[in-house]
Amino acid sequence: MAYSEKVIDHYSNPKNVGTLDKNSKNVGTGLVGAPECGDVMRLQIEVDEVTGIIKDAKFKTFGCGSAIASSSLATEWLKGKSIDEAGAIDNMDIVEELNLPPVKIHCSVLAEDAIKSAINDYRVKNGLPELVEEKAH
Amino acid sequence: MELKFPIYLDNNATTPMDQRVLDTMLPYFVEKFGNAASRNHSFGWVAEEAVDYAREQVAKLIGADPKEIIFTSGATEANNLAIKGVFEMYASKGNHIITCTTEHKAILDTCKHLEKQGGAVTYLQVQPDGLIDLAELEKAITPKTILITIMYGNNEIGVVQPIREIAAIAKKHGVLFFTDGTQAVGKIPVDVLADGIDLMSFSGHKMYGPKGVGCLYVRRKNPRVKVTAQMDGGGHERGMRSGTLNVPGIVGFGRACELCMQEMDAEAVRLSAMRDRLEAALTQIDESYVNGNIQHRLPHVANISFKYVEGEGLLMGFNKQIALSSGSACTSASLEPSYVLKSLGLGDDLAHSSLRFGLGRFTTDAEIDYTIKAITETVLKLREMSPLWEMFKEGIDLDKIEWAHH
Numbered sequence: 001m002a003y004s005e006k007v008i009d010h011y012s013n014p015k016n017v018g019t020l021d022k023n024s025k026n027v028g029t030g031l032v033g034a035p036e037c038g039d040v041m042r043l044q045i046e047v048d049e050v051t052g053i054i055k056d057a058k059f060k061t062f063g064c065g066s067a068i069a070s071s072s073l074a075t076e077w078l079k080g081k082s083i084d085e086a087g088a089i090d091n092m093d094i095v096e097e098l099n100l101p102p103v104k105i106h107c108s109v110l111a112e113d114a115i116k117s118a119i120n121d122y123r124v125k126n127g128l129p130e131l132v133e134e135k136a137h
Numbered sequence: 138m139e140l141k142f143p144i145y146l147d148n149n150a151t152t153p154m155d156q157r158v159l160d161t162m163l164p165y166f167v168e169k170f171g172n173a174a175s176r177n178h179s180f181g182w183v184a185e186e187a188v189d190y191a192r193e194q195v196a197k198l199i200g201a202d203p204k205e206i207i208f209t210s211g212a213t214e215a216n217n218l219a220i221k222g223v224f225e226m227y228a229s230k231g232n233h234i235i236t237c238t239t240e241h242k243a244i245l246d247t248c249k250h251l252e253k254q255g256g257a258v259t260y261l262q263v264q265p266d267g268l269i270d271l272a273e274l275e276k277a278i279t280p281k282t283i284l285i286t287i288m289y290g291n292n293e294i295g296v297v298q299p300i301r302e303i304a305a306i307a308k309k310h311g312v313l314f315f316t317d318g319t320q321a322v323g324k325i326p327v328d329v330l331a332d333g334i335d336l337m338s339f340s341g342h343k344m345y346g347p348k349g350v351g352c353l354y355v356r357r358k359n360p361r362v363k364v365t366a367q368m369d370g371g372g373h374e375r376g377m378r379s380g381t382l383n384v385p386g387i388v389g390f391g392r393a394c395e396l397c398m399q400e401m402d403a404e405a406v407r408l409s410a411m412r413d414r415l416e417a418a419l420t421q422i423d424e425s426y427v428n429g430n431i432q433h434r435l436p437h438v439a440n441i442s443f444k445y446v447e448g449e450g451l452l453m454g455f456n457k458q459i460a461l462s463s464g465s466a467c468t469s470a471s472l473e474p475s476y477v478l479k480s481l482g483l484g485d486d487l488a489h490s491s492l493r494f495g496l497g498r499f500t501t502d503a504e505i506d507y508t509i510k511a512i513t514e515t516v517l518k519l520r521e522m523s524p525l526w527e528m529f530k531e532g533i534d535l536d537k538i539e540w541a542h543h
Contacts, residue, residue, distance in 0.1 A: 034541065035484075035540065037485070038474070060523060062522075062524060067450070
């Protein structure tokens, strides 16, 4: 299967690989997927306490090139967004941006789940109600 | 020597054809195009003579009589002919077949097909090293057992089954023994008499011959084995496989067998030295594991799992430079990890993290050097990106985490 140029670029030069302090109050961590399924994504956001804007985002992903690219792209998109705006990122936006083929759509779903999970971790830590999953995958 | 890209290390999928094989085949397309079954003119005689010669070359490689070789379109057809043919021919004796879980799909799916036709099939589990348990095999035999079908060498992990011992058990119980020899024939010495094999399939394109040609060895003496034809027609190949013979393909297959016979011993030494060097270097990487028994193994095959990196992602790191296969079938649409590796008891995580190396006649030391370097670099790079590797390094037990399954 041929990968799109954008997937290859994110795979070769992933953006924002790394780790934030998961115990910090203004860091939200999302860990989704499972080793048995061949994909695990960990996505972290660091939120500016004053402005409520995501000032940093990091990821680490175990998975195929499309999974790595989806999470790399997600971190790029997250930076500079409010957590509400971040929660609105849809997996199909990722599919479109990376030209993912149908068998790789689950990678984008996983990235969306990771974003939501990171946001919820942040919300819970800060006494906010969890976002409710609006659509079932 | 200058490297040429991409490097081909997927010789278990198919081999490039040897130029010497092509040269032997070429006259049989345009100039000597006759039908080997045309008995009344020289075109037919020339073709028939060429087929007879190739049949001798093929038979010689496995210590058979030329009359025992039934040419087919490849190993898949030969596997179907052997299993379905025995099932039909020996229906009055029984309906039970014994095989194992790491067989090729052409065996497993044929067996599954027969289960729908009233067949009973036992799928033996393999041991963690990929070998079958001979005691389990013997225990599985019933008065209704007509066939044991166990492959010679495995296509994913290269493990070579204890063929002579299996044959002895089969003989003791009066059961026929068929082996899929596709990966082994031409790579290691195979002798149907010494090994006690009753039927064996193999294929041209796994041994530097052309695609679209293979054969089934069917023993003619002690016992005389018969299979019911699965293709009806002109009664070619002693009535077991009708259809005009693929003369150029058969000529190439014969030549390929001859070359393997001449070069096999030296080639096995050369390939296993390269394979061992590759394996030693790659297992220097932390948390990398060789899959399958390493004593009983084809000389050109290695299967290695690199824990905490995913196979398809790993391949992407060098798939422009190196043609390799992931042990997991992720590159197909199924996204399922390899059933062979899972049969060894590997968890899905390790099965998802494996690469299969198939070295071949044209593999060079320089290519192995490049491969070692490229894979090592990619594994290390992906580990830096892997949350599992980070957790492992922190001493977190990944088995204790409740993963969100999709």
